[in-house]
Amino acid sequence: MSARDAILKRLRERSDGPLSAPECDFAVVTNRGWNQQERLERFERLIGSVHGEVIHTARTAWGDALAEVLHAKGVRRLALGRDHPVAAEARKMLSAGSVDLVDADRDIEAWQREQFDSVDAGLTSTRGAIAETGSLWLWPTPDEPRLISLVPPLHIAVLDADTLEDTFFDVVERHGWADGMPTNALLISGPSKTADIEQTLAYGVHGPRELVVLVRHAQEVP
Amino acid sequence: MNSPVQPSAVQTYTPREFHRQAHDALGNPQIRANFRKAMDGLMSKRRDVFDDWDLETLRDLGANIRLRALAKLPDLLEQLEANCQANGIRVHWAETGEEACRIIGEICASHGAKSVIKGKSMVSEEMHLNAHLEAAGIEALESDLGEYLVQLNEQTPSHIIMPAIHLNTDEISEILHQKTGTERSRDVDYMTAAARAQLRERFMAADVGVSGVNFAVAETGTLCLVENEGNGRMTTTVPPVHVAVTGIEKVVEHLRDVPPLYALLTRSATGQHVTTYFNMISGPRKSGEHDGPQEVHLVLVDSGRSNIYQDDELLDTLRCIRCGACMNHCPVYTRVGGHTYGTTYPGPIGSILSPHLMGLEETKDLPTASSLCGACGEVCPVKIPIPDLLVRLRREAVGEGRGNVPGAGVKRTKKEVVAWKSFQWLATHPAAWRGGTAVAGKLKALLPSRLGPWTDYRVAPKPAGTTLHTLVKRHQASQSSEETRP
Numbered sequence: 001m002s003a004r005d006a007i008l009k010r011l012r013e014r015s016d017g018p019l020s021a022p023e024c025d026f027a028v029v030t031n032r033g034w035n036q037q038e039r040l041e042r043f044e045r046l047i048g049s050v051h052g053e054v055i056h057t058a059r060t061a062w063g064d065a066l067a068e069v070l071h072a073k074g075v076r077r078l079a080l081g082r083d084h085p086v087a088a089e090a091r092k093m094l095s096a097g098s099v100d101l102v103d104a105d106r107d108i109e110a111w112q113r114e115q116f117d118s119v120d121a122g123l124t125s126t127r128g129a130i131a132e133t134g135s136l137w138l139w140p141t142p143d144e145p146r147l148i149s150l151v152p153p154l155h156i157a158v159l160d161a162d163t164l165e166d167t168f169f170d171v172v173e174r175h176g177w178a179d180g181m182p183t184n185a186l187l188i189s190g191p192s193k194t195a196d197i198e199q200t201l202a203y204g205v206h207g208p209r210e211l212v213v214l215v216r217h218a219q220e221v222p
Numbered sequence: 223m224n225s226p227v228q229p230s231a232v233q234t235y236t237p238r239e240f241h242r243q244a245h246d247a248l249g250n251p252q253i254r255a256n257f258r259k260a261m262d263g264l265m266s267k268r269r270d271v272f273d274d275w276d277l278e279t280l281r282d283l284g285a286n287i288r289l290r291a292l293a294k295l296p297d298l299l300e301q302l303e304a305n306c307q308a309n310g311i312r313v314h315w316a317e318t319g320e321e322a323c324r325i326i327g328e329i330c331a332s333h334g335a336k337s338v339i340k341g342k343s344m345v346s347e348e349m350h351l352n353a354h355l356e357a358a359g360i361e362a363l364e365s366d367l368g369e370y371l372v373q374l375n376e377q378t379p380s381h382i383i384m385p386a387i388h389l390n391t392d393e394i395s396e397i398l399h400q401k402t403g404t405e406r407s408r409d410v411d412y413m414t415a416a417a418r419a420q421l422r423e424r425f426m427a428a429d430v431g432v433s434g435v436n437f438a439v440a441e442t443g444t445l446c447l448v449e450n451e452g453n454g455r456m457t458t459t460v461p462p463v464h465v466a467v468t469g470i471e472k473v474v475e476h477l478r479d480v481p482p483l484y485a486l487l488t489r490s491a492t493g494q495h496v497t498t499y500f501n502m503i504s505g506p507r508k509s510g511e512h513d514g515p516q517e518v519h520l521v522l523v524d525s526g527r528s529n530i531y532q533d534d535e536l537l538d539t540l541r542c543i544r545c546g547a548c549m550n551h552c553p554v555y556t557r558v559g560g561h562t563y564g565t566t567y568p569g570p571i572g573s574i575l576s577p578h579l580m581g582l583e584e585t586k587d588l589p590t591a592s593s594l595c596g597a598c599g600e601v602c603p604v605k606i607p608i609p610d611l612l613v614r615l616r617r618e619a620v621g622e623g624r625g626n627v628p629g630a631g632v633k634r635t636k637k638e639v640v641a642w643k644s645f646q647w648l649a650t651h652p653a654a655w656r657g658g659t660a661v662a663g664k665l666k667a668l669l670p671s672r673l674g675p676w677t678d679y680r681v682a683p684k685p686a687g688t689t690l691h692t693l694v695k696r697h698q699a700s701q702s703s704e705e706t707r708p
Contacts, residue, residue: 003524004303004315007470010528011296019293019537022286028279029482046495108513112426112460133496145513146459150452169481178477181309181442183508184459187500192452194414195492196368196384198391199260202414205367206421207452207498 030173032132032166039131039164040215046134050190051203052211059160059216063093066123066156069212070099073154075120079104081143086125086158104148115151122148122208123156128163129213130171135189136213137171139182146184155191155208161217235378235564237576240587243562253388253559260387264550267493268601275489284486285605287479288541295531298440298473299522305443309505311518319349322523326351326432326465327358329519333463335360335429339421341447341457342366343434344382344544345467345523348566348579351432362432365421365453367414374401380560382567383491383546388559421453431457431515435468436543437483438520441476445520447501448487450494455501464515466503470522471540483543486603490545526578526628533626535614539574541604546571548598548608554591563588570598574611582619582629589615659689 001009034042044054057065070078078094079102081087091101102111102119124144128137136157140146149155165171168187172178177185192207203209235243247253291298303313316322322345330338338360340346352362352373364373368385372378375397379385386394391408398404404416433454437446445466447454458464474480488494507514530536549555549569560568565576565585573588589612592598598608617623620638621631648655662669662685671682 002315003317003321006317007315007522007524007528008296008299010524011299011470011531015532016534016537019289021290021293024283024286024290024479025279026283026478026482028276028283029485050498104512106512116422116426135496135500142510142512145511146455147513150455150459167481168484169478172478172481178441181444181477181502181504183503183505183511183514185444185502185504186455187496188498189496189500190498192450193498194367194451196366196371196386197394197410197413198256198389199263199384199387200391200410202410205414205418205451205453206365206456 026169029167029169032170034131034166036161036164039166040161042131043129043134043164044215046132047136047190047211047213048134050134050193052134052190052213054213054215056215056217059218062158062214062216063089065214066090066158067094067097069156069214070094070097070121073121073210073212075099075154077102077119078121078123078156079115079119079148079152080123081105081125081141081148083143084125084141087123087143090123104145105143108145108147115147119152121154121156122150122152123158124149126157126159126163128165128171128175129159130166130168130187131164132167133187133189135168135187138186138188140184140186141182146186149186149188150192150207153204153208154210154212155188156212156214157188158214158216161215235561237564237580237585237588240562240564240591243564244558244591247558247562252390254557256388256390257556257559260384261550261556264493268490268547268550269493271489271493271495280482280486281603281605283482284543284603285541287474287483288543288604291474291479292471292531292537292540294475295470295473298475299470301440302438302443302473303522305440306520307443309443310508311443311445311505311520314519314521316521316523316525319523319525320354322349322467322521322525323351323354325521326467327354327360329463329465330355330360330430331358333429335463337424337428338362338430338432339424339428339457339461340364340366340369341431341433341449341454342369342385343432343467344379344566345434345469346432347379349523349525351467363421363424363428365425365457366449367417367451367453370417370421371397374398378561378566380568381546381549382544382571388561425456425460428457428461430463430465431459431461432465432467433457435466435472435520436487437480438468438473439475439477439480440473442504444477444502444504446480446484447503448484448497448499449501450498452499455499458501458503459514462515463517463519464503464506465519465521467521467523470524470527471542483604487543487545490547490601490603529626529628530578533624536578536611536626538606539578539611541606542571542575543604544571545603547601547603551597551601553593553595553597558591563591570608570612571606574606574608574615577615577618577627577629582615582627582632584629586619586629586633589613589619656689656691659685659691663687663689 077100191211194205355362371386380388506518555569618627619633621634
């Protein structure tokens, strides 16, 4: 008998007999009832508490905000996609500037060393975010692959304020995640960190040292 | 720094030597200080992070999700397998740890792998994967910072979430200095950056990445990994092959089961409202995608779990989501540290799990490494009745249980059986009891005043000259004679 069959047989022929499954009430992880203002405040407070920087910008002026971040952080080489509107707009807005744009939409085998050693930042879109935990929701794509939010020392994520939701459970349920998961789904809540040296917090242990979230608002930001 | 602290001596620990190891650990002020500081911090952080939650309701939900998954375990494992395969993940089954090691070794061999980079996986520790791979000429390098430090120091993890919690900053500085040539420093950012630079080269060079799994979702064939560092994402994304290894109990039925368990896990483990990364993998790199492994394997390991599954009471052990809250809150663990247990899983969860994995012959002392204060059961996010299970295993060890645990009865001694049988007889025969206690009262001067270590700090008990029964009788007699007086 194969290991598989032997294990399943032992589980099926349980000596104390079949088990009954209890009901699960998920009310405790949903129905927060926050308004948009509360969601935004909570998101910013929580991601800020783990060193995520939040910058608010109007939908129409986000290119300026991005340029400011790149300048402030001394970014010279930025990896980004091409097709996603965030990447396409960023390319257009930065084309005249001094920042080198590095194509992220190519096989990693062709540029792994370059990505690890000489890219200053990765720019990605986000699908949404979670107010309860201050988390970004990313589904990497061929256009914006998995590693550009991980390998460069700075990750810049663009989030539209109206895609913010209350809880992780709400996101999974409302967007029907179970109906079709991508190769890789990610929640990102701050830059990479560790407390493995005597519980002292240190950022940037393996992934980005810094995470900047550009929150785009439909209206002018006051 | 004039006299660098030497990292704690490397030694081998075994559960057989629990008492000696506990004695040594209690006499080691460094170990005691390191654990006391860490556990105090973790307890207060956990308390704060659950502040605005209906914690009992959330724990009920967590427990019910795990119980539902266990109730349907064989079906869910088949569903997980089918959905993983549909996603392109190759699924392997292993009855024992050795078999799992062999499977992973074969996957490595088929790719001509020379180096393996590892994300944190307690199951791989449990089955001694690194030693197996090294014997096959494959270098296995841990990439979680704590695991990396412990591996550099030729030790094993002392905590399931914080592997290097037994080491302080000076000790870690010395390890990095001696093994990797960094400067001695108390600067945590410097040491972290040094490890980052060292490990990044290794991620790029690794042929295979091996990780654990926190939750395996049957409904979608998804492997969920919880982490802060990003080494888990590196391990599962950078090398061309990813092998995930997990115990068969880690499966959950639905994707919607994941958010509550994740909420419980991070808060219970380290008092964080969320970890930096929640990494959900549902397949290898698809055509058109530009990164991620070309192959993903899932190795499902039984290694004693299907035996635990047979027994209604012991089954609760399998609910565990490996948060470590039970050890953080355990007064015994905090004082003796993780290595003292001599097992992969230390602390209360280790004491109820290890006997099944290693047998009671090896681990008979572990269920007694508890004052049964109940803290572990109170904080368990999935409400495992750990104290009850500790008592059950104590009974199994002396042959008074159901005999469902390997090595049951190993602690049974004739002397103890006779002593308890005699006591049972005395306690159920009032005349003999009264006679015995009366005699003991008369002969109290002859009873020993020293009773082994127990009397090192206490006075030996002496039976009263007059028994309570006699006193009560006298009292009642005097009352009734007062009442009858005219």
